[in-house]
Amino acid sequence: MIDDRPVLDDHLHLDPDNNRGIDAVRDFARVGGTHLLVVNKPSWHLGVEAETGADFREVFERTIDIVEAASSELEGRAWPVLGVHPGLITRLVDERDFSPDEARDLMQAGIDVAAEYVEAGDALALKSGRPHYEVDDDVWAASNAVMRRAFDHGADLECAVQLHAEASEDMTEVANWAEAAGMEPHRVVKHYASGRLEGPTPSVMSDKERLETAAERGEPFLMETDYIDDPDRPGAVLGPKTVPRRVRWLLENGYDEAVEIAHVETPKAVYGIDTEATLE
Template structure:
Protein backbone atom coordinates (compact mmCIF):
# COMPACT_ATOMS: atom_id res chain seq x y z
CA UNK A 1 0.00 0.00 0.00
CA UNK A 2 1.56 3.26 -1.13
CA UNK A 3 1.42 6.16 1.31
CA UNK A 4 0.42 9.62 0.18
CA UNK A 5 3.74 11.10 1.30
CA UNK A 6 5.66 8.51 -0.77
CA UNK A 7 3.94 9.45 -4.00
CA UNK A 8 6.04 10.96 -6.75
CA UNK A 9 4.62 12.43 -9.94
CA UNK A 10 5.27 12.14 -13.65
CA UNK A 11 4.25 14.40 -16.51
CA UNK A 12 3.99 12.25 -19.62
CA UNK A 13 3.86 15.09 -22.19
CA UNK A 14 5.05 18.64 -21.56
CA UNK A 15 6.72 21.42 -23.57
CA UNK A 16 9.29 24.00 -22.49
CA UNK A 17 10.27 27.28 -24.08
CA UNK A 18 13.55 28.82 -22.88
CA UNK A 19 13.20 31.78 -25.28
CA UNK A 20 9.72 33.05 -24.47
CA UNK A 21 8.61 31.03 -21.45
CA UNK A 22 9.97 29.69 -18.17
CA UNK A 23 12.25 27.13 -19.80
CA UNK A 24 13.15 23.64 -18.64
CA UNK A 25 15.28 24.61 -15.63
CA UNK A 26 12.45 26.55 -13.95
CA UNK A 27 9.77 24.04 -14.96
CA UNK A 28 11.87 21.20 -13.53
CA UNK A 29 12.46 23.11 -10.27
CA UNK A 30 8.78 23.88 -9.78
CA UNK A 31 7.71 20.35 -10.69
CA UNK A 32 10.33 18.75 -8.45
CA UNK A 33 9.23 20.90 -5.54
CA UNK A 34 5.77 19.34 -5.94
CA UNK A 35 7.17 15.80 -5.93
CA UNK A 36 7.84 15.43 -9.64
CA UNK A 37 10.38 12.79 -10.72
CA UNK A 38 9.85 12.31 -14.49
CA UNK A 39 8.88 14.38 -17.52
CA UNK A 40 8.56 13.55 -21.20
CA UNK A 41 9.73 16.79 -22.79
CA UNK A 42 8.40 17.41 -26.30
CA UNK A 43 9.92 19.98 -28.67
CA UNK A 44 8.08 22.99 -30.09
CA UNK A 45 8.09 24.29 -33.66
CA UNK A 46 10.91 26.71 -34.67
CA UNK A 47 8.83 29.93 -34.55
CA UNK A 48 7.97 29.32 -30.86
CA UNK A 49 11.68 29.88 -30.18
CA UNK A 50 11.78 32.95 -32.48
CA UNK A 51 13.59 30.90 -35.18
CA UNK A 52 12.12 32.45 -38.31
CA UNK A 53 13.67 30.12 -40.93
CA UNK A 54 10.76 28.00 -42.11
CA UNK A 55 13.01 25.31 -43.61
CA UNK A 56 15.06 22.27 -42.64
CA UNK A 57 17.77 24.40 -41.09
CA UNK A 58 15.20 26.11 -38.84
CA UNK A 59 13.95 22.72 -37.63
CA UNK A 60 17.47 21.46 -36.95
CA UNK A 61 18.14 24.57 -34.83
CA UNK A 62 14.85 24.11 -32.95
CA UNK A 63 15.58 20.43 -32.29
CA UNK A 64 19.12 21.17 -31.08
CA UNK A 65 17.73 23.83 -28.74
CA UNK A 66 15.18 21.33 -27.45
CA UNK A 67 17.87 18.69 -26.79
CA UNK A 68 19.64 21.27 -24.59
CA UNK A 69 16.34 21.78 -22.74
CA UNK A 70 16.09 18.02 -22.10
CA UNK A 71 19.64 18.01 -20.69
CA UNK A 72 18.84 21.03 -18.51
CA UNK A 73 15.80 19.30 -17.01
CA UNK A 74 17.93 16.22 -16.30
CA UNK A 75 20.56 18.40 -14.60
CA UNK A 76 17.82 19.55 -12.22
CA UNK A 77 17.45 15.94 -11.11
CA UNK A 78 14.45 14.81 -13.14
CA UNK A 79 14.34 11.68 -15.26
CA UNK A 80 13.64 12.90 -18.80
CA UNK A 81 12.43 11.35 -22.04
CA UNK A 82 13.17 13.67 -24.97
CA UNK A 83 10.94 13.97 -28.08
CA UNK A 84 11.05 16.04 -31.25
CA UNK A 85 8.90 15.91 -34.36
CA UNK A 86 6.82 17.72 -36.94
CA UNK A 87 3.46 18.79 -35.50
CA UNK A 88 0.45 18.33 -37.82
CA UNK A 89 -0.42 22.01 -37.27
CA UNK A 90 2.98 22.91 -38.75
CA UNK A 91 1.68 21.73 -42.11
CA UNK A 92 -1.07 24.34 -42.00
CA UNK A 93 1.19 27.02 -40.61
CA UNK A 94 3.80 26.51 -43.36
CA UNK A 95 1.33 26.23 -46.25
CA UNK A 96 -0.48 29.35 -44.99
CA UNK A 97 2.88 31.14 -44.87
CA UNK A 98 3.22 30.51 -48.60
CA UNK A 99 5.20 27.28 -48.85
CA UNK A 100 4.13 24.87 -51.58
CA UNK A 101 2.40 21.76 -50.21
CA UNK A 102 5.01 19.47 -51.80
CA UNK A 103 7.81 21.45 -50.12
CA UNK A 104 6.08 21.04 -46.74
CA UNK A 105 5.65 17.32 -47.41
CA UNK A 106 9.38 16.80 -48.15
CA UNK A 107 10.38 19.04 -45.24
CA UNK A 108 8.27 17.01 -42.78
CA UNK A 109 9.77 13.73 -44.05
CA UNK A 110 13.30 15.11 -43.72
CA UNK A 111 12.65 16.34 -40.19
CA UNK A 112 11.30 13.01 -38.95
CA UNK A 113 14.22 11.22 -40.63
CA UNK A 114 16.61 13.51 -38.78
CA UNK A 115 14.86 12.76 -35.47
CA UNK A 116 15.08 9.04 -36.28
CA UNK A 117 18.84 9.37 -36.65
CA UNK A 118 19.06 11.20 -33.30
CA UNK A 119 17.05 8.36 -31.84
CA UNK A 120 19.36 5.73 -33.30
CA UNK A 121 22.32 7.62 -31.83
CA UNK A 122 20.66 7.65 -28.40
CA UNK A 123 20.37 11.45 -28.28
CA UNK A 124 16.59 11.48 -28.35
CA UNK A 125 14.05 8.94 -27.07
CA UNK A 126 11.26 9.40 -29.54
CA UNK A 127 9.51 11.17 -32.38
CA UNK A 128 6.73 13.60 -31.46
CA UNK A 129 4.56 15.27 -31.99
CA UNK A 130 3.44 13.88 -35.32
CA UNK A 131 -0.08 12.92 -36.30
CA UNK A 132 -3.33 14.27 -37.66
CA UNK A 133 -4.93 17.71 -37.30
CA UNK A 134 -7.71 17.78 -34.69
CA UNK A 135 -9.52 20.61 -36.52
CA UNK A 136 -10.91 21.18 -40.00
CA UNK A 137 -8.26 21.75 -42.63
CA UNK A 138 -7.93 21.20 -46.36
CA UNK A 139 -7.67 17.65 -47.74
CA UNK A 140 -4.13 18.14 -49.10
CA UNK A 141 -2.83 19.39 -45.75
CA UNK A 142 -4.48 16.47 -43.97
CA UNK A 143 -2.92 14.04 -46.47
CA UNK A 144 0.52 15.58 -45.86
CA UNK A 145 0.20 15.25 -42.08
CA UNK A 146 -0.86 11.60 -42.38
CA UNK A 147 2.02 10.76 -44.71
CA UNK A 148 4.52 12.29 -42.29
CA UNK A 149 2.95 10.30 -39.44
CA UNK A 150 3.25 7.05 -41.41
CA UNK A 151 6.91 7.72 -42.19
CA UNK A 152 7.53 8.56 -38.52
CA UNK A 153 6.00 5.24 -37.43
CA UNK A 154 8.24 3.34 -39.87
CA UNK A 155 11.33 5.23 -38.73
CA UNK A 156 10.40 4.57 -35.10
CA UNK A 157 10.00 0.86 -35.87
CA UNK A 158 13.43 0.71 -37.50
CA UNK A 159 15.30 2.76 -34.90
CA UNK A 160 13.66 1.64 -31.68
CA UNK A 161 12.05 5.03 -30.97
CA UNK A 162 8.88 5.89 -29.11
CA UNK A 163 6.25 8.00 -30.91
CA UNK A 164 3.93 10.68 -29.48
CA UNK A 165 0.88 11.01 -31.70
CA UNK A 166 -1.36 14.05 -31.80
CA UNK A 167 -4.72 12.81 -33.11
CA UNK A 168 -8.24 14.11 -33.62
CA UNK A 169 -9.97 12.52 -30.57
CA UNK A 170 -13.05 11.66 -32.61
CA UNK A 171 -14.14 8.55 -30.71
CA UNK A 172 -13.35 4.86 -31.31
CA UNK A 173 -12.72 5.50 -35.01
CA UNK A 174 -9.58 7.44 -34.06
CA UNK A 175 -8.11 4.25 -32.60
CA UNK A 176 -9.51 1.91 -35.28
CA UNK A 177 -8.02 3.92 -38.17
CA UNK A 178 -4.69 4.24 -36.38
CA UNK A 179 -4.66 0.53 -35.62
CA UNK A 180 -5.09 -0.30 -39.32
CA UNK A 181 -1.82 1.43 -40.19
CA UNK A 182 0.06 0.33 -37.08
CA UNK A 183 -0.81 -3.27 -37.92
CA UNK A 184 0.60 -2.87 -41.44
CA UNK A 185 3.71 -1.02 -40.32
CA UNK A 186 4.34 -3.58 -37.62
CA UNK A 187 5.56 -1.25 -34.86
CA UNK A 188 5.08 -2.46 -31.30
CA UNK A 189 1.89 -0.78 -30.02
CA UNK A 190 3.50 -0.28 -26.62
CA UNK A 191 5.86 2.25 -28.23
CA UNK A 192 3.04 4.33 -29.66
CA UNK A 193 1.51 7.01 -27.41
CA UNK A 194 -1.85 8.66 -28.02
CA UNK A 195 -1.27 12.00 -26.38
CA UNK A 196 -4.04 14.28 -25.05
CA UNK A 197 -6.41 11.32 -25.33
CA UNK A 198 -9.96 11.67 -24.10
CA UNK A 199 -10.88 8.87 -21.66
CA UNK A 200 -13.18 7.01 -24.10
CA UNK A 201 -10.43 6.94 -26.72
CA UNK A 202 -7.85 6.15 -24.07
CA UNK A 203 -9.80 3.07 -23.05
CA UNK A 204 -10.08 1.81 -26.64
CA UNK A 205 -6.35 2.37 -27.06
CA UNK A 206 -5.14 0.68 -23.86
CA UNK A 207 -7.31 -2.35 -24.68
CA UNK A 208 -5.16 -2.72 -27.83
CA UNK A 209 -1.86 -2.20 -26.04
CA UNK A 210 -1.14 1.47 -26.86
CA UNK A 211 0.16 3.99 -24.38
CA UNK A 212 -2.16 6.86 -23.59
CA UNK A 213 -1.51 10.15 -21.87
CA UNK A 214 -4.67 11.67 -20.40
CA UNK A 215 -4.82 15.47 -19.91
CA UNK A 216 -4.64 16.42 -16.24
CA UNK A 217 -7.86 18.46 -16.08
CA UNK A 218 -9.73 17.69 -12.90
CA UNK A 219 -12.98 16.49 -14.47
CA UNK A 220 -11.17 14.44 -17.12
CA UNK A 221 -9.10 12.75 -14.42
CA UNK A 222 -12.18 12.15 -12.27
CA UNK A 223 -13.82 10.39 -15.21
CA UNK A 224 -10.69 8.43 -16.19
CA UNK A 225 -9.96 7.23 -12.63
CA UNK A 226 -13.44 5.71 -12.53
CA UNK A 227 -12.74 3.52 -15.57
CA UNK A 228 -10.66 0.79 -13.96
CA UNK A 229 -8.98 -0.67 -17.05
CA UNK A 230 -7.98 2.81 -18.19
CA UNK A 231 -6.78 3.95 -14.76
CA UNK A 232 -4.60 0.86 -14.44
CA UNK A 233 -2.81 1.52 -17.73
CA UNK A 234 -2.85 5.26 -18.37
CA UNK A 235 -0.34 8.08 -17.95
CA UNK A 236 -1.10 11.71 -17.09
CA UNK A 237 0.09 14.76 -19.03
CA UNK A 238 -0.15 18.51 -18.55
CA UNK A 239 0.58 19.37 -22.22
CA UNK A 240 1.94 22.62 -20.74
CA UNK A 241 3.07 24.84 -23.62
CA UNK A 242 5.16 27.31 -21.61
CA UNK A 243 3.72 30.38 -23.32
CA UNK A 244 3.50 33.35 -20.91
CA UNK A 245 0.69 34.84 -23.02
CA UNK A 246 -1.39 31.74 -22.34
CA UNK A 247 -0.28 30.61 -18.86
CA UNK A 248 -1.22 27.11 -17.83
CA UNK A 249 -2.75 26.12 -21.18
CA UNK A 250 -3.76 23.28 -21.11
CA UNK A 251 -2.42 22.80 -17.53
CA UNK A 252 0.66 23.62 -15.50
CA UNK A 253 2.51 20.46 -14.43
CA UNK A 254 2.45 21.49 -10.73
CA UNK A 255 -1.31 22.15 -10.83
CA UNK A 256 -1.90 18.63 -12.15
CA UNK A 257 -0.17 17.25 -9.04
CA UNK A 258 -2.56 19.26 -6.84
CA UNK A 259 -5.56 17.89 -8.76
CA UNK A 260 -4.38 14.30 -8.35
CA UNK A 261 -3.98 14.84 -4.60
CA UNK A 262 -7.41 16.49 -4.36
CA UNK A 263 -8.96 13.47 -6.06
CA UNK A 264 -7.33 11.17 -3.49
CA UNK A 265 -8.82 13.28 -0.70
CA UNK A 266 -12.21 13.16 -2.41
CA UNK A 267 -11.95 9.35 -2.54
CA UNK A 268 -12.08 9.21 -6.36
CA UNK A 269 -8.70 7.48 -6.66
CA UNK A 270 -6.48 5.65 -4.17
CA UNK A 271 -2.75 6.00 -3.51
CA UNK A 272 -1.93 2.62 -5.09
CA UNK A 273 -3.53 3.58 -8.41
CA UNK A 274 -1.71 6.91 -8.46
CA UNK A 275 1.54 5.12 -7.67
CA UNK A 276 0.94 2.79 -10.61
CA UNK A 277 0.09 5.64 -13.01
CA UNK A 278 2.97 7.89 -11.96
CA UNK A 279 5.68 5.32 -11.43
CA UNK A 280 5.05 1.74 -12.64
CA UNK A 281 3.35 2.73 -15.89
CA UNK A 282 5.99 5.38 -16.62
CA UNK A 283 8.87 2.95 -16.02
CA UNK A 284 7.23 0.47 -18.39
CA UNK A 285 6.16 2.93 -21.10
CA UNK A 286 9.36 5.00 -21.25
CA UNK A 287 11.87 2.33 -20.23
CA UNK A 288 13.27 4.57 -17.50
CA UNK A 289 14.54 3.65 -14.10
CA UNK A 290 12.64 4.99 -11.07
CA UNK A 291 15.05 7.30 -9.28
CA UNK A 292 14.34 10.20 -6.96
Protein backbone atom coordinates (compact mmCIF):
# COMPACT_ATOMS: atom_id res chain seq x y z
CA MET A 1 0.00 0.00 0.00
CA ILE A 2 0.95 3.65 -0.36
CA ASP A 3 -0.26 5.73 2.60
CA ASP A 4 -2.81 3.01 3.35
CA ARG A 5 -4.30 3.45 -0.15
CA PRO A 6 -5.21 0.72 -2.62
CA VAL A 7 -3.19 0.78 -5.85
CA LEU A 8 -4.73 -0.93 -8.89
CA ASP A 9 -3.15 -1.74 -12.24
CA ASP A 10 -6.18 -2.02 -14.51
CA HIS A 11 -4.61 -3.96 -17.38
CA LEU A 12 -1.56 -6.20 -17.51
CA HIS A 13 -0.67 -9.70 -18.63
CA LEU A 14 1.08 -12.53 -16.82
CA ASP A 15 2.64 -15.44 -18.65
CA PRO A 16 2.05 -18.72 -16.81
CA ASP A 17 5.00 -20.44 -18.53
CA ASN A 18 7.74 -18.47 -20.15
CA ASN A 19 8.62 -15.24 -18.42
CA ARG A 20 8.40 -13.44 -15.09
CA GLY A 21 4.84 -14.33 -14.06
CA ILE A 22 4.55 -14.21 -10.27
CA ASP A 23 7.93 -12.47 -9.95
CA ALA A 24 6.35 -9.49 -11.75
CA VAL A 25 3.52 -9.52 -9.21
CA ARG A 26 6.05 -9.48 -6.38
CA ASP A 27 7.75 -6.46 -7.96
CA PHE A 28 4.37 -4.68 -8.15
CA ALA A 29 3.57 -5.49 -4.52
CA ARG A 30 7.04 -4.57 -3.26
CA VAL A 31 6.62 -0.94 -4.36
CA GLY A 32 3.07 -0.57 -3.03
CA GLY A 33 0.77 -2.21 -5.57
CA THR A 34 -2.25 -3.95 -4.07
CA HIS A 35 -4.71 -4.95 -6.83
CA LEU A 36 -4.44 -6.24 -10.39
CA LEU A 37 -6.74 -6.86 -13.31
CA VAL A 38 -4.99 -9.59 -15.28
CA VAL A 39 -6.02 -9.93 -18.91
CA ASN A 40 -5.42 -13.23 -20.67
CA LYS A 41 -2.60 -13.14 -23.18
CA PRO A 42 -3.50 -13.57 -26.87
CA SER A 43 -4.44 -17.19 -27.39
CA TRP A 44 -1.68 -17.91 -29.91
CA HIS A 45 0.94 -16.59 -27.46
CA LEU A 46 -0.02 -19.50 -25.21
CA GLY A 47 0.21 -22.00 -28.07
CA VAL A 48 -3.53 -22.23 -28.70
CA GLU A 49 -4.62 -22.07 -32.35
CA ALA A 50 -8.36 -22.15 -31.78
CA GLU A 51 -10.73 -23.94 -34.12
CA THR A 52 -13.81 -23.69 -31.89
CA GLY A 53 -14.95 -21.50 -29.04
CA ALA A 54 -14.21 -24.30 -26.59
CA ASP A 55 -10.53 -24.17 -27.57
CA PHE A 56 -10.20 -20.86 -25.72
CA ARG A 57 -10.95 -22.58 -22.41
CA GLU A 58 -7.30 -23.58 -22.01
CA VAL A 59 -6.27 -19.91 -22.27
CA PHE A 60 -8.92 -18.84 -19.78
CA GLU A 61 -8.23 -21.62 -17.28
CA ARG A 62 -4.49 -20.94 -17.27
CA THR A 63 -5.16 -17.24 -16.75
CA ILE A 64 -7.48 -17.95 -13.83
CA ASP A 65 -4.81 -20.19 -12.26
CA ILE A 66 -2.08 -17.55 -12.39
CA VAL A 67 -4.51 -14.90 -11.10
CA GLU A 68 -5.18 -17.07 -8.05
CA ALA A 69 -1.43 -17.33 -7.48
CA ALA A 70 -1.07 -13.56 -7.95
CA SER A 71 -3.72 -12.85 -5.31
CA SER A 72 -1.68 -14.70 -2.70
CA GLU A 73 1.16 -12.19 -3.23
CA LEU A 74 -0.97 -9.06 -2.80
CA GLU A 75 -2.34 -7.11 0.14
CA GLY A 76 -5.48 -6.80 -1.98
CA ARG A 77 -6.25 -9.26 -4.74
CA ALA A 78 -6.22 -9.89 -8.49
CA TRP A 79 -9.11 -10.55 -10.86
CA PRO A 80 -9.15 -12.17 -14.33
CA VAL A 81 -10.40 -10.33 -17.41
CA LEU A 82 -11.11 -12.83 -20.18
CA GLY A 83 -11.78 -12.56 -23.88
CA VAL A 84 -10.42 -12.74 -27.40
CA HIS A 85 -7.68 -10.42 -28.59
CA PRO A 86 -8.93 -8.48 -31.63
CA GLY A 87 -5.63 -9.06 -33.44
CA LEU A 88 -6.62 -12.71 -33.80
CA ILE A 89 -8.76 -11.80 -36.79
CA THR A 90 -5.68 -10.86 -38.80
CA ARG A 91 -3.95 -14.08 -37.85
CA LEU A 92 -7.01 -16.09 -38.88
CA VAL A 93 -7.60 -14.29 -42.18
CA ASP A 94 -4.00 -13.73 -43.30
CA GLU A 95 -2.32 -16.86 -42.00
CA ARG A 96 -5.01 -19.51 -41.58
CA ASP A 97 -7.23 -18.80 -44.62
CA PHE A 98 -10.38 -17.98 -42.66
CA SER A 99 -12.89 -15.68 -44.32
CA PRO A 100 -13.73 -12.60 -42.24
CA ASP A 101 -17.14 -14.08 -41.47
CA GLU A 102 -15.60 -17.37 -40.33
CA ALA A 103 -13.14 -15.48 -38.16
CA ARG A 104 -15.99 -13.41 -36.71
CA ASP A 105 -17.93 -16.55 -35.81
CA LEU A 106 -14.95 -18.19 -34.09
CA MET A 107 -14.09 -15.07 -32.13
CA GLN A 108 -17.70 -14.54 -31.07
CA ALA A 109 -17.75 -18.14 -29.88
CA GLY A 110 -14.66 -17.41 -27.81
CA ILE A 111 -16.37 -14.36 -26.29
CA ASP A 112 -19.37 -16.56 -25.49
CA VAL A 113 -17.12 -18.95 -23.57
CA ALA A 114 -15.43 -16.09 -21.71
CA ALA A 115 -18.87 -14.85 -20.68
CA GLU A 116 -19.56 -18.23 -19.07
CA TYR A 117 -16.65 -17.60 -16.67
CA VAL A 118 -17.99 -14.16 -15.79
CA GLU A 119 -21.45 -15.60 -15.18
CA ALA A 120 -19.95 -18.29 -12.92
CA GLY A 121 -18.05 -15.65 -10.93
CA ASP A 122 -14.65 -16.89 -12.08
CA ALA A 123 -13.82 -13.74 -14.04
CA LEU A 124 -14.59 -10.08 -13.43
CA ALA A 125 -14.97 -8.66 -16.94
CA LEU A 126 -14.67 -9.32 -20.66
CA LYS A 127 -12.04 -8.24 -23.17
CA SER A 128 -12.74 -7.49 -26.83
CA GLY A 129 -12.13 -4.69 -29.30
CA ARG A 130 -10.99 -4.18 -32.87
CA PRO A 131 -7.64 -3.81 -34.65
CA HIS A 132 -5.67 -0.67 -33.89
CA TYR A 133 -4.15 -0.83 -37.38
CA GLU A 134 -5.59 -0.49 -40.88
CA VAL A 135 -7.59 -3.47 -42.15
CA ASP A 136 -9.98 -4.21 -45.01
CA ASP A 137 -13.58 -3.08 -44.66
CA ASP A 138 -14.89 -6.63 -44.28
CA VAL A 139 -12.38 -7.37 -41.51
CA TRP A 140 -13.34 -4.10 -39.79
CA ALA A 141 -17.03 -4.99 -39.99
CA ALA A 142 -16.37 -8.48 -38.63
CA SER A 143 -14.31 -7.03 -35.77
CA ASN A 144 -17.06 -4.61 -34.83
CA ALA A 145 -19.51 -7.52 -34.79
CA VAL A 146 -17.26 -9.39 -32.33
CA MET A 147 -17.04 -6.32 -30.10
CA ARG A 148 -20.80 -5.88 -30.15
CA ARG A 149 -21.25 -9.51 -29.08
CA ALA A 150 -19.14 -8.66 -26.03
CA PHE A 151 -21.46 -5.72 -25.34
CA ASP A 152 -24.46 -8.05 -25.49
CA HIS A 153 -22.88 -10.19 -22.78
CA GLY A 154 -21.84 -7.10 -20.82
CA ALA A 155 -25.47 -6.04 -20.75
CA ASP A 156 -26.78 -9.49 -19.77
CA LEU A 157 -24.15 -10.03 -17.07
CA GLU A 158 -23.90 -6.41 -15.92
CA CYS A 159 -20.13 -6.60 -16.30
CA ALA A 160 -17.50 -4.34 -17.81
CA VAL A 161 -15.90 -4.83 -21.22
CA GLN A 162 -12.29 -3.79 -21.74
CA LEU A 163 -11.48 -2.75 -25.32
CA HIS A 164 -8.25 -3.04 -27.25
CA ALA A 165 -8.77 -0.59 -30.10
CA GLU A 166 -7.30 2.21 -32.16
CA ALA A 167 -5.86 5.35 -30.57
CA SER A 168 -8.63 7.92 -30.23
CA GLU A 169 -9.88 10.65 -27.93
CA ASP A 170 -13.49 10.17 -29.02
CA MET A 171 -15.15 6.74 -29.05
CA THR A 172 -18.66 8.00 -28.44
CA GLU A 173 -20.02 5.82 -31.25
CA VAL A 174 -18.67 2.68 -29.58
CA ALA A 175 -20.10 3.71 -26.20
CA ASN A 176 -23.43 4.27 -27.94
CA TRP A 177 -23.31 0.73 -29.35
CA ALA A 178 -22.81 -0.59 -25.83
CA GLU A 179 -25.69 1.50 -24.55
CA ALA A 180 -27.91 0.25 -27.37
CA ALA A 181 -27.09 -3.31 -26.28
CA GLY A 182 -28.21 -2.45 -22.75
CA MET A 183 -24.84 -1.73 -21.13
CA GLU A 184 -24.08 1.29 -19.03
CA PRO A 185 -21.55 3.04 -21.29
CA HIS A 186 -19.17 3.88 -18.44
CA ARG A 187 -18.61 0.13 -18.09
CA VAL A 188 -16.86 0.14 -21.45
CA VAL A 189 -13.15 0.64 -20.71
CA LYS A 190 -10.69 1.80 -23.38
CA HIS A 191 -7.39 0.13 -22.58
CA TYR A 192 -4.16 1.96 -23.52
CA ALA A 193 -5.97 5.29 -23.40
CA SER A 194 -4.64 8.80 -23.38
CA GLY A 195 -5.59 11.16 -20.58
CA ARG A 196 -8.61 12.47 -22.48
CA LEU A 197 -11.41 10.32 -23.91
CA GLU A 198 -15.06 10.84 -24.76
CA GLY A 199 -17.38 7.83 -24.52
CA PRO A 200 -15.81 4.90 -22.66
CA THR A 201 -13.93 5.10 -19.37
CA PRO A 202 -10.22 5.60 -20.13
CA SER A 203 -7.69 3.17 -18.72
CA VAL A 204 -4.77 5.55 -18.96
CA MET A 205 -1.27 4.40 -19.81
CA SER A 206 0.81 5.44 -16.84
CA ASP A 207 3.21 7.93 -18.31
CA LYS A 208 3.32 11.29 -16.54
CA GLU A 209 1.93 13.41 -19.35
CA ARG A 210 -1.17 11.26 -19.87
CA LEU A 211 -1.78 10.97 -16.15
CA GLU A 212 -1.47 14.69 -15.60
CA THR A 213 -4.06 15.29 -18.32
CA ALA A 214 -6.44 12.78 -16.72
CA ALA A 215 -5.89 14.18 -13.24
CA GLU A 216 -6.54 17.76 -14.36
CA ARG A 217 -9.83 16.76 -16.00
CA GLY A 218 -11.26 15.35 -12.79
CA GLU A 219 -13.25 12.73 -14.71
CA PRO A 220 -13.36 8.97 -13.98
CA PHE A 221 -10.25 7.13 -15.13
CA LEU A 222 -8.13 4.09 -14.36
CA MET A 223 -4.36 3.49 -14.51
CA GLU A 224 -2.55 0.69 -16.30
CA THR A 225 0.80 -0.53 -17.60
CA ASP A 226 -0.21 -3.08 -20.25
CA TYR A 227 2.77 -5.08 -18.99
CA ILE A 228 2.99 -7.91 -21.51
CA ASP A 229 5.33 -10.38 -19.73
CA ASP A 230 6.88 -11.41 -23.05
CA PRO A 231 10.39 -12.93 -22.98
CA ASP A 232 10.97 -11.80 -26.56
CA ARG A 233 10.06 -8.16 -25.76
CA PRO A 234 11.39 -7.56 -22.24
CA GLY A 235 11.33 -3.75 -22.53
CA ALA A 236 7.97 -3.42 -24.26
CA VAL A 237 5.26 -1.16 -22.83
CA LEU A 238 5.62 -0.40 -19.09
CA GLY A 239 7.01 -2.50 -16.26
CA PRO A 240 4.97 -3.83 -13.32
CA LYS A 241 6.39 -1.27 -10.85
CA THR A 242 5.13 1.68 -12.88
CA VAL A 243 1.61 2.22 -11.49
CA PRO A 244 2.69 2.35 -7.82
CA ARG A 245 5.54 4.69 -8.71
CA ARG A 246 3.17 6.96 -10.65
CA VAL A 247 0.73 6.98 -7.73
CA ARG A 248 3.53 8.26 -5.50
CA TRP A 249 4.32 10.91 -8.12
CA LEU A 250 0.68 12.00 -8.31
CA LEU A 251 0.47 12.30 -4.54
CA GLU A 252 3.72 14.26 -4.37
CA ASN A 253 2.25 16.70 -6.90
CA GLY A 254 -1.02 17.25 -5.06
CA TYR A 255 -3.26 14.97 -7.11
CA ASP A 256 -4.77 13.15 -4.13
CA GLU A 257 -8.28 13.37 -5.56
CA ALA A 258 -7.15 11.86 -8.87
CA VAL A 259 -5.62 8.90 -7.01
CA GLU A 260 -8.90 8.36 -5.16
CA ILE A 261 -10.79 8.50 -8.48
CA ALA A 262 -8.49 6.05 -10.26
CA HIS A 263 -8.03 3.49 -7.50
CA VAL A 264 -11.26 3.60 -5.46
CA GLU A 265 -14.15 5.42 -7.14
CA THR A 266 -13.75 4.32 -10.76
CA PRO A 267 -13.05 0.64 -10.02
CA LYS A 268 -16.21 0.56 -7.90
CA ALA A 269 -18.32 2.29 -10.56
CA VAL A 270 -17.00 0.30 -13.53
CA TYR A 271 -16.35 -3.17 -12.10
CA GLY A 272 -18.32 -3.16 -8.86
CA ILE A 273 -15.16 -3.91 -6.84
CA ASP A 274 -14.25 -2.35 -3.51
CA THR A 275 -10.49 -1.90 -3.48
CA GLU A 276 -10.51 -0.61 0.09
CA ALA A 277 -12.61 -3.42 1.60
CA THR A 278 -10.46 -6.06 -0.16
CA LEU A 279 -7.25 -4.86 1.49
CA GLU A 280 -5.91 -7.08 4.24
